[in-house]
Amino acid sequence: MRPFTYERAPDALSAVKAVAENPGAKFLAGGTNLLDLMKLDIERPTHLVDVGRLPFAGVEEVNGGLRIGGAMVNSKLAAHPRVRELYPVLVRALVSGASGQLRNKATTAGNLLQRTRCAYFYDTTKPCNKRQPGSGCSALEGVHGAHDAIFGASKACIATHPSDMAVALTALGASVETLTPTGASRTLAVQDLHRLPGDTPQVETDLAPGELITAVLVPPPPEGGQVYRKVRGRASYAHGIASVAVAGGRVAFGAVAHKPWRAAHTEDALSSGASPAEAAEAELSKADRNDHNALKITLVGRLAAAAIEESKTRRVA
Amino acid sequence: MSSVKDWAAPNPITENRGGLIGKGVDRYEGRLKVTGSAPYAYEVEAPSRPAIGYMATASIAKGRITRIDTSAAEASPGVLLVWSHLNAPAQAPRGTRANPRSQRPSNPALASDRIENFGQTVAFVVADTFENARAAANLIEIEYAAEQGVVDFVASFDQADQPPGEEDVHIGDFPAAFAAAPVTVDETYESPVQNHVQMEPCATTAWWDGDKVTVHTSIQMVKGGQHALAETLAIPSDHVHLLTRYIGGGFGGKGQAYDDLILSALAARALGQPVKLAYTRQQMFHGTIHRPAVSMRVRLGAQPDGRLTAFAVEAITHCARNAIFTEHAANFSRNLYAAPNRLTGHRLVKMDLPGAGPMRAPGEAPGMLSLECAMDELAEKLGLDPIELRIRNEPDVDPETGKPFSVRQLVQCMRDGAARFGWERRNPKPGQVRDGRWLVGMGMAAAIRGNFLLPAKAGVRIDADGTITLRQGMTDIGTGTYTILAQITAETMGVPMEQVKVEMGDSNFPPAPGSGGQFGAATAGSAAYEAGMNLRKALTELAVGDPNSPLYGGPAEYVTFENGNIAIENRSETLAALVARAAPEGVYVEGSISPAADARDYSQHTYGAHFAEVGVDTVTGEVRMRKMFGVFAAGRILNAKTARSQITGGMIWGVGTALTESNVVDARYGSFINQDMAGYLVPAHADIVDLDAIFLDEADDKANPMGIKGVGELGICGAGAAVANAIYNATGVRLRDYPMTPEKVLEGMLAVGL
Numbered sequence A: 001m002r003p004f005t006y007e008r009a010p011d012a013l014s015a016v017k018a019v020a021e022n023p024g025a026k027f028l029a030g031g032t033n034l035l036d037l038m039k040l041d042i043e044r045p046t047h048l049v050d051v052g053r054l055p056f057a058g059v060e061e062v063n064g065g066l067r068i069g070g071a072m073v074n075s076k077l078a079a080h081p082r083v084r085e086l087y088p089v090l091v092r093a094l095v096s097g098a099s100g101q102l103r104n105k106a107t108t109a110g111n112l113l114q115r116t117r118c119a120y121f122y123d124t125t126k127p128c129n130k131r132q133p134g135s136g137c138s139a140l141e142g143v144h145g146a147h148d149a150i151f152g153a154s155k156a157c158i159a160t161h162p163s164d165m166a167v168a169l170t171a172l173g174a175s176v177e178t179l180t181p182t183g184a185s186r187t188l189a190v191q192d193l194h195r196l197p198g199d200t201p202q203v204e205t206d207l208a209p210g211e212l213i214t215a216v217l218v219p220p221p222p223e224g225g226q227v228y229r230k231v232r233g234r235a236s237y238a239h240g241i242a243s244v245a246v247a248g249g250r251v252a253f254g255a256v257a258h259k260p261w262r263a264a265h266t267e268d269a270l271s272s273g274a275s276p277a278e279a280a281e282a283e284l285s286k287a288d289r290n291d292h293n294a295l296k297i298t299l300v301g302r303l304a305a306a307a308i309e310e311s312k313t314r315r316v317a
Numbered sequence B: 001m002s003s004v005k006d007w008a009a010p011n012p013i014t015e016n017r018g019g020l021i022g023k024g025v026d027r028y029e030g031r032l033k034v035t036g037s038a039p040y041a042y043e044v045e046a047p048s049r050p051a052i053g054y055m056a057t058a059s060i061a062k063g064r065i066t067r068i069d070t071s072a073a074e075a076s077p078g079v080l081l082v083w084s085h086l087n088a089p090a091q092a093p094r095g096t097r098a099n100p101r102s103q104r105p106s107n108p109a110l111a112s113d114r115i116e117n118f119g120q121t122v123a124f125v126v127a128d129t130f131e132n133a134r135a136a137a138n139l140i141e142i143e144y145a146a147e148q149g150v151v152d153f154v155a156s157f158d159q160a161d162q163p164p165g166e167e168d169v170h171i172g173d174f175p176a177a178f179a180a181a182p183v184t185v186d187e188t189y190e191s192p193v194q195n196h197v198q199m200e201p202c203a204t205t206a207w208w209d210g211d212k213v214t215v216h217t218s219i220q221m222v223k224g225g226q227h228a229l230a231e232t233l234a235i236p237s238d239h240v241h242l243l244t245r246y247i248g249g250g251f252g253g254k255g256q257a258y259d260d261l262i263l264s265a266l267a268a269r270a271l272g273q274p275v276k277l278a279y280t281r282q283q284m285f286h287g288t289i290h291r292p293a294v295s296m297r298v299r300l301g302a303q304p305d306g307r308l309t310a311f312a313v314e315a316i317t318h319c320a321r322n323a324i325f326t327e328h329a330a331n332f333s334r335n336l337y338a339a340p341n342r343l344t345g346h347r348l349v350k351m352d353l354p355g356a357g358p359m360r361a362p363g364e365a366p367g368m369l370s371l372e373c374a375m376d377e378l379a380e381k382l383g384l385d386p387i388e389l390r391i392r393n394e395p396d397v398d399p400e401t402g403k404p405f406s407v408r409q410l411v412q413c414m415r416d417g418a419a420r421f422g423w424e425r426r427n428p429k430p431g432q433v434r435d436g437r438w439l440v441g442m443g444m445a446a447a448i449r450g451n452f453l454l455p456a457k458a459g460v461r462i463d464a465d466g467t468i469t470l471r472q473g474m475t476d477i478g479t480g481t482y483t484i485l486a487q488i489t490a491e492t493m494g495v496p497m498e499q500v501k502v503e504m505g506d507s508n509f510p511p512a513p514g515s516g517g518q519f520g521a522a523t524a525g526s527a528a529y530e531a532g533m534n535l536r537k538a539l540t541e542l543a544v545g546d547p548n549s550p551l552y553g554g555p556a557e558y559v560t561f562e563n564g565n566i567a568i569e570n571r572s573e574t575l576a577a578l579v580a581r582a583a584p585e586g587v588y589v590e591g592s593i594s595p596a597a598d599a600r601d602y603s604q605h606t607y608g609a610h611f612a613e614v615g616v617d618t619v620t621g622e623v624r625m626r627k628m629f630g631v632f633a634a635g636r637i638l639n640a641k642t643a644r645s646q647i648t649g650g651m652i653w654g655v656g657t658a659l660t661e662s663n664v665v666d667a668r669y670g671s672f673i674n675q676d677m678a679g680y681l682v683p684a685h686a687d688i689v690d691l692d693a694i695f696l697d698e699a700d701d702k703a704n705p706m707g708i709k710g711v712g713e714l715g716i717c718g719a720g721a722a723v724a725n726a727i728y729n730a731t732g733v734r735l736r737d738y739p740m741t742p743e744k745v746l747e748g749m750l751a752v753g754l
């Protein structure tokens, strides 16, 4: 860890300004991702602005949906009665992530902005374009984990976004509300928050420097059942090999791309009456196939079909 | 030297009048541990505030350091010292012993510019804080001339050689018998590199007092650590006081001294202040040993009735080029099933990877993953129940040596286990049982693990207040050693547990070999028992010779020790009263144990049977445990609770072995892909549902005076194979490549049309 300075922001706007004005500054929320990466010398901020205690930690009812504070911790969000009632897919996604201890610290905003779990990103002795732009991508010809992207990858990076929560939020059509350095606020869909790697895998989102996520807005739940299914080697405390969120007619895949992946082709197929398997295939036929990922593509297809099927038996109260 | 017959005499442990032997007594040091007040090596209080070390490690697998620039690190805040091979203090050359009796040779750190494995320590920083030390270490610039190393195990089988000094074991004519056998299995099973991932990484706190060093370190072998440090620093071993009181898991990975021990001691000397140093979690993966990958070919030839006529288990494994170690994955099979024609042996590839070494049940743990699945495969071919197949091949005497068994209850374990587990529920035809989206299956496997007794000593003293203190240079790596030593001592002396103290993990105490190879309880415990018996003798003499004792003049052979009293029939006094009056300075005696001269005449093992029920997700190939049960026979059980915890811990590890645990070498870099516990997956609580184990009644009078045996490793032996067999029974997918991850299971399911 490099030496850094720390401040606790008194309010959102000063936090935004503090980060916008200092190119070495970063927001700190629960710290469960950022601090780990700092200890490993992967993240090297010179200044931390703590936004974990800003008063954005509640849930409000807005137009039949919910507004979730950016600083709300994952465990509280998953236990919130209205969230449990309206968005079981979100609850399932949240509790399938990380461990109880981590969820007690991890925040809504921090979870969205957590960085990839690509093993080469974590090992600072290896080339990695995301960690050190231009150094190369070790994963491309590396030990092919089940964690490689099957959608939207580039020659520069094949890493996936590891959040579970973001997959459910994508399926629910949620958006983030931010505060920009000018003091203006804007919203953008969760599915548009993250970028594909392209030539700049180090740039992960469309947020401007210093732009703070203040809330996540979830629209009223769609008609139909909600399901979250995650595949992983052990029964808990493991990142997914793949996941699928279904909320009514909306479907998103996790751990398949540099961002939570909205399966728009699957949704279209469903709305035109396709079977779950056909609908899954509609999206997966568009996957980037290579020598290593056929099995993962098959897995996601089976999982998506099963999750869609299961959603038909689930109804939100 | 004693004979095993001498051991058979009744004694306080076998009589167990106080009922302490076998009782599920709580852990002796449990309260300290759960309240966080047991100081581990990194947390002990040093005489003054320690400086903190941090190691920089190599980013290549093989080659040479061509340039190292530590100037930025030296100028970094708080830095007290920066060493590389250029300026590290002189140490004895690796592998040398100034004292031929040293148990471990010199093991210098930063000894040269050569890199022998990825993650090797290449520089060392000491600073006022951990953060400053680490920040400085990150500023060190190193250039290497890399060389191509041998890092790809599977691609290097052509370099596999007979391990030094070993030969294959041939009995009868295996090739002919195998060729003639009407039913055969010939399959190869792969088990991967595994890491110990102990909760507590290796760590040391060191300080000097003149020319003597005190080190608190996390190591399984007290003398080994003391001697390695003394040899490396070229100082007499009695100038090293090594303490290792609490150890957060060892599993074989802490059987040797690592750089934390050497560098903290060197730096504490150089700086004239205490220094502490711990490996980071990431550094543990390459900086310490691992279990090597093993490729095992099993060939079985059987008659239609199931009797084995041809039996071969051959293992190829690997070790570091300069640290020869053989994972003896075939050894266990030499004692398990009868078959007249046999072939077993090992081949070893020397590689440029970190050191391979012992990990819980070295040999059996990977080895049984092969044979115990092959037996399942053979049973299916023969149309026999897997238990029945094993029973039909149950030997009367050790199948390789012809020696009688001391006790062998393998068949009983399987029968009892089958009844309690509900084995009759198993449908022998695979892929038949569904529960919602799950395919459900059951599997079983046998367990065997050798039993050992090594030479050891123990000292015991009684003070005027009656407190009895057992002292031994033994370790408790979380297994329960403190507790069983307290039980043995209390039962031997006929006092309540509260009257006994146990002190261990100190090189000044009478030596014991430490924790490993499940020899700990038998070895350390027997020495403690002998010490206790000697104390009984000393106190008896004291009492009958003391005119002020009610026992005065009484016949020594009628003296009993019960309820804190020493007595001859109705004449008694408390031990405290006796000692306070007759030996107010206390009484100290020692005892020792060594294997009985004729112990080698018996084939001595611990046995068990594992039963597993799994569910396999038909969509994803995820395997989830539904139930696991084991029955074990391991001599007299000293503590029902800690023994069960050892055994179930081993079984849980078996689940990890079967389903998740593995490390993979990226051959381009010669490094492991998993370097933390988010990537290296050990079972979490949610993976372990209904899991339990019981022990059969047993006492092995050929093992040691108390008839006990080790239980530390037995639980893992065969456990993973039972899970693998259950996966097959659930799905009809026979995987032979551990661990059985969702990807592999799904691939197998796709291949059979699921």
Ligand SMILES: Cc1cc2nc3c(=O)[nH]c(=O)nc-3n(C[C@H](O)[C@H](O)[C@H](O)COP(=O)(O)OP(=O)(O)OC[C@H]3O[C@@H](n4cnc5c(N)ncnc54)[C@H](O)[C@@H]3O)c2cc1C
Pocket (backbone or CB within 6 Å): A026, A027, A028, A029, A030, A031, A032, A033, A034, A035, A036, A051, A070, A071, A096, A097, A098, A099, A102, A105, A106, A107, A108, A109, A110, A111, A112, A113, A114, A162, A163, A164, A165, A211, A212, A213, A214, A237, A238, A239, A240, B678
């Ligand atoms: C061992 C382990 C296993 C895990 N397993 C899973 C898993 O299975 N599934 C899963 O989904 N997650 C998993 N996680 C990740 C965990 O969910 C994240 O670490 C956590 O959500 C991050 O939240 P945080 O509040 O701690 O973020 P921090 O670490 O504080 O911050 C993360 C990033 O977000 C930025 N940030 C924080 N708040 C704001 C804000 N309001 N506006 C703008 N930027 C902000 C920070 O600058 C930083 O870049 C795991 C983590 C660990 C350590």
Ligand code: SF4
Pocket (backbone or CB within 6 Å): A116, A118, A119, A120, A121, A127, A128, A129, A130, A131, A136, A137, A138, A139, A140, A156, A157, A158, A159, A201
């Ligand atoms: S996939 Fe992305 S994160 Fe992983 S090594 Fe390549 S560039 Fe780095």
